[in-house]
Amino acid sequence: MLVFTIRRLFQAIPILIVSSFLSFWLATVSGDPVTQKFALRNPPPSKAILDLTRHNMRLDRPWITQYWDWLWGLVSRGDWGPSIDGLQIGSAIGTALAVTLRLILAAMIIALVLAMASGIISAYRQYSKVDYSFTFVGFVFLAMPTFWIAALLKEGAIQFNNSWQSSFGTRPIQTVGQQSIVPPTDFFGRMSDYGTHLVLPTISLALITYAAWSRFVRGSLLEVLNSDYVRLARAKGLTPRRVMFRHALRTALIPMTTVTALTIAALFGGAIITERVFQWRGMGTLIINAINERDRYVIMGWLLVVGLIVVLGNIIADLLYAVLDPRIRYE
Amino acid sequence: MSETTSRPSAEESEGAGGPSAVGLAPPPPEKVEREFTVKERSQASMVLTRFLRHRLAIGSLIFFILLVLVVYLSPVIFHLNYSTITDQASLSPSFKYPMGTDELGHNYVALVLRGAHQSMNIAFIVAIMSSAFGAPYGAIAAYYGGKIDAIMMRIVDVILTLPFLVVTGALAEHYSGTWYTVAILLGVTGWVINARVTRGVVLSVRNQEFVEAARALGASDTRIIFRHLIPNVTGTLIVQATLDIATAILAEAGLSFIGLGIHAPDTSLGVLAQQSQNAIETRPWLFYFPCVMIVVICLSINFIGDGLRDALDPRQTRQRR
Numbered sequence: 001m002l003v004f005t006i007r008r009l010f011q012a013i014p015i016l017i018v019s020s021f022l023s024f025w026l027a028t029v030s031g032d033p034v035t036q037k038f039a040l041r042n043p044p045p046s047k048a049i050l051d052l053t054r055h056n057m058r059l060d061r062p063w064i065t066q067y068w069d070w071l072w073g074l075v076s077r078g079d080w081g082p083s084i085d086g087l088q089i090g091s092a093i094g095t096a097l098a099v100t101l102r103l104i105l106a107a108m109i110i111a112l113v114l115a116m117a118s119g120i121i122s123a124y125r126q127y128s129k130v131d132y133s134f135t136f137v138g139f140v141f142l143a144m145p146t147f148w149i150a151a152l153l154k155e156g157a158i159q160f161n162n163s164w165q166s167s168f169g170t171r172p173i174q175t176v177g178q179q180s181i182v183p184p185t186d187f188f189g190r191m192s193d194y195g196t197h198l199v200l201p202t203i204s205l206a207l208i209t210y211a212a213w214s215r216f217v218r219g220s221l222l223e224v225l226n227s228d229y230v231r232l233a234r235a236k237g238l239t240p241r242r243v244m245f246r247h248a249l250r251t252a253l254i255p256m257t258t259v260t261a262l263t264i265a266a267l268f269g270g271a272i273i274t275e276r277v278f279q280w281r282g283m284g285t286l287i288i289n290a291i292n293e294r295d296r297y298v299i300m301g302w303l304l305v306v307g308l309i310v311v312l313g314n315i316i317a318d319l320l321y322a323v324l325d326p327r328i329r330y331e
Numbered sequence: 332m333s334e335t336t337s338r339p340s341a342e343e344s345e346g347a348g349g350p351s352a353v354g355l356a357p358p359p360p361e362k363v364e365r366e367f368t369v370k371e372r373s374q375a376s377m378v379l380t381r382f383l384r385h386r387l388a389i390g391s392l393i394f395f396i397l398l399v400l401v402v403y404l405s406p407v408i409f410h411l412n413y414s415t416i417t418d419q420a421s422l423s424p425s426f427k428y429p430m431g432t433d434e435l436g437h438n439y440v441a442l443v444l445r446g447a448h449q450s451m452n453i454a455f456i457v458a459i460m461s462s463a464f465g466a467p468y469g470a471i472a473a474y475y476g477g478k479i480d481a482i483m484m485r486i487v488d489v490i491l492t493l494p495f496l497v498v499t500g501a502l503a504e505h506y507s508g509t510w511y512t513v514a515i516l517l518g519v520t521g522w523v524i525n526a527r528v529t530r531g532v533v534l535s536v537r538n539q540e541f542v543e544a545a546r547a548l549g550a551s552d553t554r555i556i557f558r559h560l561i562p563n564v565t566g567t568l569i570v571q572a573t574l575d576i577a578t579a580i581l582a583e584a585g586l587s588f589i590g591l592g593i594h595a596p597d598t599s600l601g602v603l604a605q606q607s608q609n610a611i612e613t614r615p616w617l618f619y620f621p622c623v624m625i626v627v628i629c630l631s632i633n634f635i636g637d638g639l640r641d642a643l644d645p646r647q648t649r650q651r652r
Contacts, residue, residue: 144625146585
């Protein structure tokens with residue numbers, strides 16, 4: 001198991017290097033930050049300034065050297081490269097990641113709980129009214145654009161806040177930002193501040209994810225419920241509850257680890273949109289600004305960090321799979 | 332002179348195989364008749380029967396076809412022109428303007444239909460591109476297996492580490508954000524899913540007897556992949572294509588919403604939502620109608636895909652009610 005883990009970690013390195021090269025190519029193809037920055041400057045800046053900025057952005061070096069310098073600088077000195085905005089890229093990504101991971105993890109947990117609950121009920125009462133309504137709700141969420149769910153929730157919360165304020169004088173649901181402008185200084189105050197700001201974005205991201213997962217739980221559970229060993233468990237006279245939770249569910253949920261890991265990249269995509277609606281300053285804002293300014297090294301750093309998380313997530317899922325499923329052994 | 336011509340009712344009474352009176356062997360009978368006639372059912376007809384029993388899917392299919400017709404033919408049928416400006420700006424929905432008018436006085440129905448037109452164009456291109464490239468890719472990887480499979484799938488892994496929203500966004504932003512660049516970019520990033528799905532199905536059929544038989548008859552690898560393996564995954568591919576359409580419409584909408592997809596003057600449902608996101612409180616219809624359109628398109632496409640999946644699943648023959 002340990003050998004397998006180490007081998008997988010080493011296998012991840014070439015994938016990340018190729019992925020970072022691809023993102024470097026992407027960032028160069030997508031445009032030139034210096035031209036973008038000075039495009040609308042009037043009067044146009046002198047050539048000396050342009051040359052200096054290009055030099056500072058390492059754009060005067062040959063194409064492949066730029067990539068090598070970036071990679072070597074990152075590996076040897078922890079230098080993430082220059083930003084046209086003067087961002088400290090490493091710490092900027094760190095701050096943004098802390099914000100976005102809160103959202104993604106909370107959404108994942110809620111989506112998993114919801115998907116398991118509705119998947120179990122749906123599979124247990126297949127083709128019943130409950131099953132049909134869960135299926136229909138899932139389909140609707142699957143068809144809804146992320147930003148619309150978010151916008152609807154936000155609108156609803158604002159209406160609720162307005163009516164609440166007129167009678168009680170406070171606005172209980174936070175609709176803007178990842179924290180208050182002046183957050184409380186004590187630990188518990190800060191945590192509850194984060195928590196109240198998390199509610200709406202988490203719900204909107206969780207609902208999208210829930211829709212896909214609940215279909216999966218239902219399908220996988222139905223397959224298991226039709227298998228011989230579950231029939232045996234029933235024939236032994238076990239209670240339906242025991243058959244479901246002790247026998248069927250354990251097997252049915254094993255593939256969920258893989259599905260969850262495969263959703264990580266999509267969750268970051270969903271988080272970008274959700275953060276936009278609720279005006280969070282997380283990974284979403286960071287990458288949208290970077291793309292708009294063609295801020296090459298920010299884009300590359302962002303993609304590298306997200307790629308690393310996706311790859312690590314997949315490795316963890318593989319390991320969990322082996323722990324949960326006794327039929328699989330990694331030698 | 333054979334026997335059958337002399338006895339007109341031969342087909343019904345005795346069928347083929349009766350002893351021949353003359354020494355010559357009779358020509359092979361055209362149709363084999365049995366005592367208990369079993370109607371031969373092809374796979375396609377069984378799938379069709381099962382699909383037709385799926386009422387929601389059939390309803391969605393009819394609805395979707397009508398929707399496509401309306402969207403593509405609306406300028407001809409209803410004389411709706413998206414560039415015509417009426418003299419009434421910011422009207423809420425009424426009988427004359429079912430979706431109201433925007434702040435410039437455009438009839439919003441025309442704008443939404445044009446946006447849907449663009450979104451559907453994108454979705455169809457993405458679905459075709461993803462299937463056309465992803466399916467052979469996955470089939471080749473699964474068929475050859477071993478090192479080739481490992482390398483090809485590592486490439487897929489690499490692409491999956493990059494969130495498509497960012498990749499497409501960064502490139503679309505540079506290439507001026509026209510609808511066809513966004514379509515091509517979504518296709519370029521979207522085929523990996525089709526490749527994985529195809530690979531999975533091909534892996535499960537490639538060791539079956541018919542492939543061995545084809546190989547024993549001397550069929551080339553190309554022939555086996557394209558004539559034997561790909562037809563076997565057609566069903567899965569069609570289902571996947573319906574998913575691709577829904578995903579592409581949602582992806583384009585999300586991309587345009589964060590301002591990285593299609594840019595004005597080009598339009599789409601996502602662009603309409605993005606342009607009107609600040610009007611939610613004052614003129615909500617401008618934001619809600621494009622969103623409702625997206626939901627309606629994706630919902631009907633997903634129902635069709637679900638019905639097809641059930642119909643194509645041979646295990647469903649007797650289980651389905």
